[in-house]
Amino acid sequence: MKILTAAQTRQLDQATLREQHLLSPELMERAATAFVKWFSSRFAPAEAGEILLLCGPGNNGGDGLAAARLLQRAGYRLRVALLPTEKQSADWQHNRHMLPNSVPVVEIGPARLPKIDPSQLVIDALFGTGLSRPLAGLAAKVVQHLNQAQARVVAIDLPSGLFADAPQPVDSAVVRAQHTVSFGLPKLAFLLPQNAELVGEWQVMDIGLSANFIAEAVTPWHYTDAATVAGQLPPRPKFSHKGTFGHALLLAGSRGKMGAAVLSAGACLRSGVGLLTAHIPGCGYDIFQISQPEAMCLTDKQADFISELPELKPYQAVAIGPGLGQQPASLAVLRQLLKAAAKPLDKTGQPLPLVIDADALNLLGSHRALLKQLPENTVLTPHPKEFERLTEPARDDYHRLELLRDFATEHRCLVVLKGAYTCLATPTGELHFNSTGNAGMATGGSGDVLTGVLLALRAHAQLPAFEAVRLGVYAHGRAGDLAAALTGMAGLVAGDIVRHLGPALAEV
Ligand SMILES: NC(=O)C1=CN([C@@H]2O[C@H](COP(=O)(O)OP(=O)(O)OC[C@H]3O[C@@H](n4cnc5c(N)ncnc54)[C@H](O)[C@@H]3O)[C@@H](O)[C@H]2O)[C@@H](O)CC1
Numbered sequence: 001m002k003i004l005t006a007a008q009t010r011q012l013d014q015a016t017l018r019e020q021h022l023l024s025p026e027l028m029e030r031a032a033t034a035f036v037k038w039f040s041s042r043f044a045p046a047e048a049g050e051i052l053l054l055c056g057p058g059n060n061g062g063d064g065l066a067a068a069r070l071l072q073r074a075g076y077r078l079r080v081a082l083l084p085t086e087k088q089s090a091d092w093q094h095n096r097h098m099l100p101n102s103v104p105v106v107e108i109g110p111a112r113l114p115k116i117d118p119s120q121l122v123i124d125a126l127f128g129t130g131l132s133r134p135l136a137g138l139a140a141k142v143v144q145h146l147n148q149a150q151a152r153v154v155a156i157d158l159p160s161g162l163f164a165d166a167p168q169p170v171d172s173a174v175v176r177a178q179h180t181v182s183f184g185l186p187k188l189a190f191l192l193p194q195n196a197e198l199v200g201e202w203q204v205m206d207i208g209l210s211a212n213f214i215a216e217a218v219t220p221w222h223y224t225d226a227a228t229v230a231g232q233l234p235p236r237p238k239f240s241h242k243g244t245f246g247h248a249l250l251l252a253g254s255r256g257k258m259g260a261a262v263l264s265a266g267a268c269l270r271s272g273v274g275l276l277t278a279h280i281p282g283c284g285y286d287i288f289q290i291s292q293p294e295a296m297c298l299t300d301k302q303a304d305f306i307s308e309l310p311e312l313k314p315y316q317a318v319a320i321g322p323g324l325g326q327q328p329a330s331l332a333v334l335r336q337l338l339k340a341a342a343k344p345l346d347k348t349g350q351p352l353p354l355v356i357d358a359d360a361l362n363l364l365g366s367h368r369a370l371l372k373q374l375p376e377n378t379v380l381t382p383h384p385k386e387f388e389r390l391t392e393p394a395r396d397d398y399h400r401l402e403l404l405r406d407f408a409t410e411h412r413c414l415v416v417l418k419g420a421y422t423c424l425a426t427p428t429g430e431l432h433f434n435s436t437g438n439a440g441m442a443t444g445g446s447g448d449v450l451t452g453v454l455l456a457l458r459a460h461a462q463l464p465a466f467e468a469v470r471l472g473v474y475a476h477g478r479a480g481d482l483a484a485a486l487t488g489m490a491g492l493v494a495g496d497i498v499r500h501l502g503p504a505l506a507e508v
């Protein structure tokens with residue numbers, strides 16, 4: 001699914017009107033109907049009580065007025081408070097005329113702010129994608145008044161005052177919504193941690209916007225959902241054997257961190273790899289062989305950390321990092337690996353696929369000259385702190401996305417920036433936000449599991465690099481969602497994600 005800018009969203013609306021021979025109030029009616037469908041599925045009229053609808057001067061306010069009419073017809077009680085302006089949009093005026101007189105309407109003034117009870121349900125239809133500058137004056141005052149009331153707020157399309165696709169001054173007035181109900185496609189602002197408290201839980205409702213326009217729109221931003229990855233995992237042919245799905249090598253573990261190697265190996269095995277060999281420090285031999293009998297195991301001459309790189313010929317992909325530690329000898333192994341992987345090992349001329357995680361990323365961060373040696377399409381899986389060590393501190397989430405894009409294009413690698421809506425950056429500068437996963441996965445070992453999944457999929461002969469990583473990130477989150485449905489978020493541990501990888505991959 002694509003994510004468009006606010007400007008493209010306006011063009012999309014226009015293209016939809018042209019293509020479907022609609023009048024603009026008809027499209028607004030669709031938007032309002034979709035909103036009311038969501039609203040009534042969430043709040044029964046009795047639970048909603050008397051709703052306050054705050055209405056701005058543009059089409060977002062127009063959506064609000066149309067929704068007010070539909071809600072009243074559906075048995076809800078509501079009053080409308082209008083933000084005064086010199087000029088309202090034509091569709092706003094149309095819906096103002098359509099609003100029955102039985103819905104009380106007041107005009108807001110500096111000394112006439114609407115009364116809002118903490119228990120009240122408020123619909124925010126002040127501003128949407130047409131916001132051209134941060135809110136000021138009376139509009140900002142209304143937003144602050146609303147936020148202070150601590151009422152339950154449902155925003156139409158966007159929390160008012162929030163830009164859909166760009167940063168804004170930290171102190172600007174933005175509605176803090178518990179729910180945001182948007183139309184057509186998700187907005188970039190919804191996917192950034194800095195906006196989580198403003199957007200709340202969000203939902204995108206289908207209003208039949210032009211599929212042709214969306215297909216042709218150029219954007220770096222994408223959203224990976226179930227439809228994106230459906231059918232992406234090649235079926236396992238009847239006459240396949242363990243060699244068909246690749247032989248992966250995992251370099252992981254150190255004294256006290258063998259669990260990382262075990263979890264990563266488990267995830268790799270559960271993601272369909274043909275064969276897995278782990279190279280681990282000597283101290284981990286019994287731990288590893290007992291907990292992962294399906295994997296083969298090579299032990300390093302060092303007991304507590306990894307100091308040797310095995311012969312790479314047998315392997316179709318290599319992962320390094322989980323529980324590795326940052327010993328100088330392990331750094332030397334990483335150095336050798338980058339050098340060896342860059343030389344094509346087979347006739348395809350492609351470098352050996354690599355996945356670099358955890359301490360291996362920290363080693364790269366402290367020896368940045370090595371970044372120049374990353375083979376093309378190497379996968380890096382930093383969390384924001386690890387990413388900062390590879391680049392620089394980000395001013396805000398938008399700046400972090402810029403850094404991410406620049407890094408992936410400069411080093412021609414695939415970077416998986418982990419978090420809610422994990423963002424995959426590609427060598428061509430695309431950013432793919434993932435839809436699956438939950439806060440229960442913010443627990444030790446989740447990242448090691450992701451590395452194992454990505455290792456398995458990079459070893460798969462039929463999956464191109466980008467598709468493998470996008471699919472792996474999606475399946476990892478989905479496995480976490482399936483696990484959390486049984487354990488709850490607090491009770492979720494990384495091993496639960498491993499156990500649900502099979503069903504998650506089966507779904508796609
Ligand atoms: N265009 C369409 O066909 C559709 C639009 N929809 C709705 O329309 C919204 C976009 O409508 P508009 O483009 O009219 O924009 P908005 O309703 O978001 O706001 C635009 C109005 O606010 C004013 N404004 C902008 N920034 C301001 C600021 N900082 N302080 C004070 N006033 C400010 C503008 O001058 C204009 O009057 C969407 O968010 C969505 O809710 C939906 O009905 C779907 C269809």
Ligand SMILES: [K+]
Pocket residue numbers: 060124125126127128155156157158159160
């Ligand atoms: K709004």
